Amino acid sequence: MHIFIVFSLFIAFTTLVENIEGKRVAICQGDRQTISCKKNRRLQIMTATYGLRRTRNKCRNANRAVSWCGKTNNAKTKVIQLCQSKQDCELFSSNRVFRDPCPGTSVILTVVFRCVRGCNKNKFQCVGNLKCIPKSKRCDGKKDCKDGSDEDNCTTVQCKSNEFKCKNGEKCIPITKKCDGYKDCSDNSDELANCPLKCRANQFKCNDGKKCIPNNRKCNGNTDCADGSDEASAICKIAGACGVQQIKPKLERPDCPKLEALRIVGGCDVRPPHSWPWTIQLRLNDADTKTFNHECGAALLSESFALTASHCFLSSDNPKDWKAIGGRHLKDTNEANNQARDVIKIVKFPNDGDNILDKDVAIIKFDKPMTINAYVTPICLPVREPAVNDECVVAGWGDVQETGNEDKLKNTVMPIVDTNKCNGTEDLKDQITPYMFCAGFQQGKNDACQGDSGGPLMCKYRNSWYLQGLVSWGVDCAQPMLPGVYANVFKFVSWIRNQMEL
Numbered sequence: 036m037h038i039f040i041v042f043s044l045f046i047a048f049t050t051l052v053e054n055i056e057g058k059r060v061a062i063c064q065g066d067r068q069t070i071s072c073k074k075n076r077r078l079q080i081m082t083a084t085y086g087l088r089r090t091r092n093k094c095r096n097a098n099r100a101v102s103w104c105g106k107t108n109n110a111k112t113k114v115i116q117l118c119q120s121k122q123d124c125e126l127f128s129s130n131r132v133f134r135d136p137c138p139g140t141s142v143i144l145t146v147v148f149r150c151v152r153g154c155n156k157n158k159f160q161c162v163g164n165l166k167c168i169p170k171s172k173r174c175d176g177k178k179d180c181k182d183g184s185d186e187d188n189c190t191t192v193q194c195k196s197n198e199f200k201c202k203n204g205e206k207c208i209p210i211t212k213k214c215d216g217y218k219d220c221s222d223n224s225d226e227l228a229n230c231p232l233k234c235r236a237n238q239f240k241c242n243d244g245k246k247c248i249p250n251n252r253k254c255n256g257n258t259d260c261a262d263g264s265d266e267a268s269a270i271c272k273i274a275g276a277c278g279v280q281q282i283k284p285k286l287e288r289p290d291c292p293k294l295e296a297l298r299i300v301g302g303c304d305v306r307p308p309h310s311w312p313w314t315i316q317l318r319l320n321d322a323d324t325k326t327f328n329h330e331c332g333a334a335l336l337s338e339s340f341a342l343t344a345s346h347c348f349l350s351s352d353n354p355k356d357w358k359a360i361g362g363r364h365l366k367d368t369n370e371a372n373n374q375a376r377d378v379i380k381i382v383k384f385p386n387d388g389d390n391i392l393d394k395d396v397a398i399i400k401f402d403k404p405m406t407i408n409a410y411v412t413p414i415c416l417p418v419r420e421p422a423v424n425d426e427c428v429v430a431g432w433g434d435v436q437e438t439g440n441e442d443k444l445k446n447t448v449m450p451i452v453d454t455n456k457c458n459g460t461e462d463l464k465d466q467i468t469p470y471m472f473c474a475g476f477q478q479g480k481n482d483a484c485q486g487d488s489g490g491p492l493m494c495k496y497r498n499s500w501y502l503q504g505l506v507s508w509g510v511d512c513a514q515p516m517l518p519g520v521y522a523n524v525f526k527f528v529s530w531i532r533n534q535m536e537l
Contacts, residue, residue, distance in 0.1 A: 057081050057149030062128040064142050071123040072150035078121050079165050081147040083114035085133040106136040114146055120160045122153075159185055199225055211385055215530045231536050233529065239265055244536070278415035278499035284310035284428075284446070304443035308364035309372065311430045313414035313502075314444060314491060315341045316363045317378075317399075320356040327358050329366055332431045332490025334502045335413045338404035340535050343489030344505050344522060345383040345397040354378040359401060362410035366432045366442045372410040376401035382534055384527060394470045395507045395522040398534045414493060415501045416532075417525040421451045421472050427494040427503060429474070429519075433486030434512070447483075449474040449492060452518045462510045462517060470526050472504060475518030483519050484512035492521050 057079075062068045072078055086107030110133050118124035128144035135142065154160040154167035161168065161180030172179045174193070179185050194200040194207035201208065201220035208219045214230035234240040234247035241248065241260035248259045259265050285306050305311060313335040318327035330350070333343035341359060351357075354377075362372040380400035386393060405411050421427075430446040457473035458465055467473060474492060483490065483506045492504035504521030524531075 057147050059145065059147045062126055062144040062146075064128050064130075064144075067125060067127045069123055069125045070118065070146065070148060074122070075153050076122065076150040077153040077160060077165065078118050078124055079149050079151045080111060080115045080119055081149060083110040083144070083146045084108065085110040085128070085144050086136045086142050108134050108136045110144065110146075115162065118148070119162045120153075120165055161185060162187075201225065209385055211382065214533050215385070217530070231533065234532065240532070240536070241265060277413045278313075278493075278501055280310055280312055280412065280500075281409040282307055282310045282312070303445060303447070305364065305430060305446050308444070309362065309410045311428075311444070311446065311491070311493070312362070312410055312412040313493075313500075314363070314430050315343075316360045316366075316432060317343060317347060317489065318358045318360065319350060320358075329432055329486060330357075331486070331488045332433075332506065333359065333399065334491035334493075334505070335361060335405065335411065336398075336416065336502075336531070337413050337535060338407060339401050341399050341401075342502065342505065342524070342531065343397055343399060344395045344507055345386070346392060346395055346507070347489045348381060348383065348397060349391075352381050352383070354381050354399075357381070357399070359399065361405050362408075364444050366444070368442070374405050374411055376403060376405065378402070384530060390468070392508045392520075393468050394527075396470075396505065396524070396527050396531075398531060414491060415499050416528050417494075417501045417503050418496075420525050421474075421494065421503045421523065423451050423453055425451050425494040425496075425503065427451060427474065427492055429483050429487070429490065429492045429504075429506060431483055431487030431490035431506060433488070433490070433506075434484040449483075449519075450476065451494075457518055457520075460516060460518070463520070467520065470523055471507065471520050472523050473518040473520055474504065478515050483509075 058070075060068065060070055070078065084107040113133060114126070117126065126144060126146065128142075133144065151165055157170055158167040159170050159173045160166070161182060162184035163180065163182035166180060168179045168185060173185050175185075177186075197210050198207040199210050199213040200206075201222060202224035203220070203222045205221060208225060212219045213225045215225075217226075219225050232240065232244050232247065238247040239250050239253040240246075241262055242264035243260070243262045246260055248265060252259050253265045257266070315333035315335050316329060317331040317333050319330040320327050331343055331347035333341040335341050357378040359376045359378055361374040361376070362370070364370060378399050379402045381397060382399075383397040384394045388394075407413070427449050428446050429449045430444055432444055434441075452473040452475060454467055454472055457463055458467045463473070487506045488508075490506045491502050492506065493500040494503040495501075502524050504524055507520050507522045509519040510517045
């Protein structure tokens with residue numbers, strides 16, 4: 036049986052001396068003592084032992100012990116757990132805290148420590164070697180401290196490198212959802228964390244990112260942005276604003292006298308050519324023939340970005356497999372006004388649902404900017420939801436179902452259909468989500484078709500054309516009571532602007 040001698044909590048002796056290793060403190064059994072450092076300094080434990088180190092000592096009644104086992108226990112690990120990297124630490128020399136090496140004998144807790152400079156507020160201090168690491172590496176799932184202390188006591192979720200961790204630690208979200216204009220974290224930290232200045236749909240953002248101005252003050256001859264970007268844009272020199280053509284389309288002509296006769300399926304080519312200068316052709320590489328072939332349409336948003344349908348990239352979402360061509364009229368023949376660009380970035384709007392055609396929007400970036408001119412001009416982003424009475428047109432190089440003009444860009448007037456009415460159509464019943472809308476004629480005849488996907492449905496307000504929709508999906512082409520379904524671009528304006536600023 037081990038007999039433990041309990042001494043009264045009376046401090047009879049405490050030594051504290053300096054040596055080349057640091058400060059030494061000896062705490063008699065049953066006593067408490069605080070070791071501490073000055074402000075901005077932290078404790079580093081050098082050695083710690085628990086046992087009778089000397090036959091003669093000044094601890095009360097220690098010399099009266101008749102038997103001593105001659106051993107000491109290494110208590111460094113325990114003292115490090117209690118004190119390392121703290122500014123102040125209270126130690127209790129007790130058999131209840133440290134294992135007693137000499138039963139029945141008074142023992143001493145001896146600690147050698149030094150005070151080292153602490154890390155600044157943006158750093159985390161490793162427990163073992165007191166190394167300073169960035170706080171961002173704390174609880175990131177990787178051991179950056181040799182002892183792994185940066186990953187100890189982590190109560191929040193661990194996020195991957197391509198994820199953003201909500202500030203409250205409740206969940207991880209895809210990095211693409213950060214600053215996309217939608218609240219994905221309950222504390223809204225994904226929209227507050229270093230997000231760029233956001234402007235409303237009817238505003239222009241200065242290139243320096245410091246100010247939003249109304250769209251009607253862009254290109255008005257007065258400099259409203261400190262960097263002059265509102266008057267320096269190339270489009271100001273060419274057309275005065277987005278969505279304005281130098282080459283005006285002729286929607287009524289002898290071979291297509293009625294607007295209703297203008298259609299992609301059925302075959303009326305765009306005249307004069309290049310009168311929809313924001314229509315971009317996307318061509319996909321055929322691995323077998325090593326040629327780029329027509330795949331989808333897109334709409335030019337700026338010198339460097341275009342918008343298209345996300346489902347266009349089901350075959351490949353590798354930017355190296357795609358080329359974008361501006362100033363195009365002929366489907367497969369190069370023209371003097373063509374501007375071919377490599378695609379270097381494809382960003383699809385996040386879609387966590389089962390319907391791959393919901394939120395059918397993607398933005399692409401070119402390897403170098405397009406030259407803005409009469410043949411290549413950006414279209415405006417929409418400022419409101421589509422309305423039934425809007426004057427709209429859709430254009431593309433898609434399937435004409437053997438009705439002619441398959442080698443040219445075609446267009447058709449396309450009236451907006453009430454969403455409730457469209458959702459009540461037998462073959463489309465309850466399939467139209469808030470991110471879609473319908474357009475077409477009750478009798479059919481006019482419609483986009485395969486190969487027109489991602490192309491623009493543009494609506495005219497006042498004197499400018501706006502990108503109201505993107506060709507998305509439908510049931511067959513140009514059939515009665517089966518309008519086409521379009522991605523509702525207005526729902527994505529904030530996300531689009533953010534992507535263009537990255």
